[in-house]
Amino acid sequence: MGSLVPVNGATTQDSVKPITPEEIRSEFSHHDPTVARINNGSFGCGPASIVAAQQRHQLLFLRQPDYFYFNILKPSIFETRRLIQTLINADHPDEVSVVDNATTADAIVLQHTTWSFFSSNFQPGDAVIMLHYAYGAVKKSVHAYISRAGGHVIEVHLPFPVKSSSDIIFEFQKALQKGKTNGRKIRLAVIDHITSMPCVIIPVKELVRMCREEGVDKIFIDGAHAIGNVDLDMKDIGADFYTSNLRKWLFCPPSAAFLYCKMSEESSDLHHPVVSHEYGNGLAMESAWIGTRDYSSQLVLPEVMEFLNRFEGGIDGIMQRNHEAVLAGCEHMMSSLIYNAVLGDPEVEGISLFTRHTEFFGYKLPGKTIKFDFRLDSPLTKAQPDMIQSHRRYGLHTTPRNIEFEI
Numbered sequence: 310m311g312s313l314v315p316v317n318g319a320t321t322q323d324s325v326k327p328i329t330p331e332e333i334r335s336e337f338s339h340h341d342p343t344v345a346r347i348n349n350g351s352f353g354c355g356p357a358s359i360v361a362a363q364q365r366h367q368l369l370f371l372r373q374p375d376y377f378y379f380n381i382l383k384p385s386i387f388e389t390r391r392l393i394q395t396l397i398n399a400d401h402p403d404e405v406s407v408v409d410n411a412t413t414a415d416a417i418v419l420q421h422t423t424w425s426f427f428s429s430n431f432q433p434g435d436a437v438i439m440l441h442y443a444y445g446a447v448k449k450s451v452h453a454y455i456s457r458a459g460g461h462v463i464e465v466h467l468p469f470p471v472k473s474s475s476d477i478i479f480e481f482q483k484a485l486q487k488g489k490t491n492g493r494k495i496r497l498a499v500i501d502h503i504t505s506m507p508c509v510i511i512p513v514k515e516l517v518r519m520c521r522e523e524g525v526d527k528i529f530i531d532g533a534h535a536i537g538n539v540d541l542d543m544k545d546i547g548a549d550f551y552t553s554n555l556r557k558w559l560f561c562p563p564s565a566a567f568l569y570c571k572m573s574e575e576s577s578d579l580h581h582p583v584v585s586h587e588y589g590n591g592l593a594m595e596s597a598w599i600g601t602r603d604y605s606s607q608l609v610l611p612e613v614m615e616f617l618n619r620f621e622g623g624i625d626g627i628m629q630r631n632h633e634a635v636l637a638g639c640e641h642m643m644s645s646l647i648y649n650a651v652l653g654d655p656e657v658e659g660i661s662l663f664t665r666h667t668e669f670f671g672y673k674l675p676g677k678t679i680k681f682d683f684r685l686d687s688p689l690t691k692a693q694p695d696m697i698q699s700h701r702r703y704g705l706h707t708t709p710r711n712i713e714f715e716i
């Protein structure tokens with residue numbers, strides 16, 4: 310994250326007391342100690358000090374709701390937007406709206422595209438392009454809005470495993486060319502920054518440039534997993550719209566995300582799907598009041614920045630250590646036959662991903678077929694407490710069977 314200097318990173322470390330391992334354990338002591346949640350990406354994890362900050366905001370609201378509404382809420386959300394603007398290198402806080410989650414951001418962008426069909430700016434058959442690996446809910450949104458409005462949806466198929474950025478760029482280019490046959494216009498590209506399944510970093514900057522060259526009207530990057538995970542620079546990426554969840558890798562509680570909309574003539578026609586008092590005052594203002602509700606999760610960003618600063622190197626340091634931990638974890642799993650067996654089970658939703666990592670990283674196991682008995686009461690399972698954990702986590706005990714695989 311290039312421009313974190315004022316609020317984050319090594320420059321502020323001198324004045325901040327570095328977090329200790331005991332404090333880290335205490336920050337997450339409300340987590341179930343019997344489960345190692347390696348899937349942080351789905352929901353994120355709220356540290357205790359941030360949850361406490363959130364509760365302070367909730368109590369402030371309950372103490373005097375009118376005062377909170379008239380004097381605190383707007384400036385506090387503005388502060389969140391300003392911090393996000395710095396984090397993502399946007400030009401202006403007005404380009405940043407705070408929304409509940411990436412799904413809401415999708416709805417805002419897709420609703421905008423849909424109106425262009427209804428107002429005959431777009432013709433039936435004009436297209437929206439997205440990756441085949443797009444998040445399931447996003448795909449459903451695209452179909453719910455665009456197909457119903459008479460638009461055509463193009464899915465870009467990517468090879469599996471994805472071995473290089475150039476594979477992605479090649480396939481995207483091919484799909485764009487094919488999509489444009491018969492003079493079809495591509496009105497919107499929806500591109501993941503980090504795909505959910507399989508987890509691949511997409512070369513968004515290159516794809517944005519390609520979309521511009523090929524005349525795609527608008528480009529929306531779904532960076533649901535991106536902030537706190539990879540460097541973000543809106544000016545460098547160059548998309549029209551960009552969303553990321555703050556709750557996944559940035560330690561905000563649910564529900565908090567941002568939608569960046571590059572300043573343009575059309576940006577005043579973007580609206581929150583929940584219409585309330587602020588309608589017509591710009592998307593950032595509309596999103597800051599969508600009716601009476603709990604906004605506290607969107608107000609804790611200043612405390613989150615303080616929390617991040619307690620780690621060596623701030624968010625950049627966390628990203629680096631996460632990366633190293635993932636590689637070390639992969640090494641560990643790849644060298645464990647038990648995990649290769651469990652994770653290689655294609656019937657266990659979600660974890661076949663790791664088998665794919667095996668392919669991706671090119672690990673080869675010597676070729677010999679053996680059988681493991683994975684039932685909860687099998688001697689092998691009993692000998693491996695971590696396997697019992699996996700069984701419980703993934704409900705394997707409900708599907709007793711032997712699994713045969715190659716080693």
Ligand SMILES: Cc1ncc(COP(=O)(O)O)c(C=O)c1O
Pocket residue numbers: 350351410411412413443444446447501503504505531533534554
């Ligand atoms: C790539 C991607 N897009 C969108 C979403 C939806 O996020 P949310 O449930 O916060 O709306 C997710 C959720 O994990 C995701 O992985």
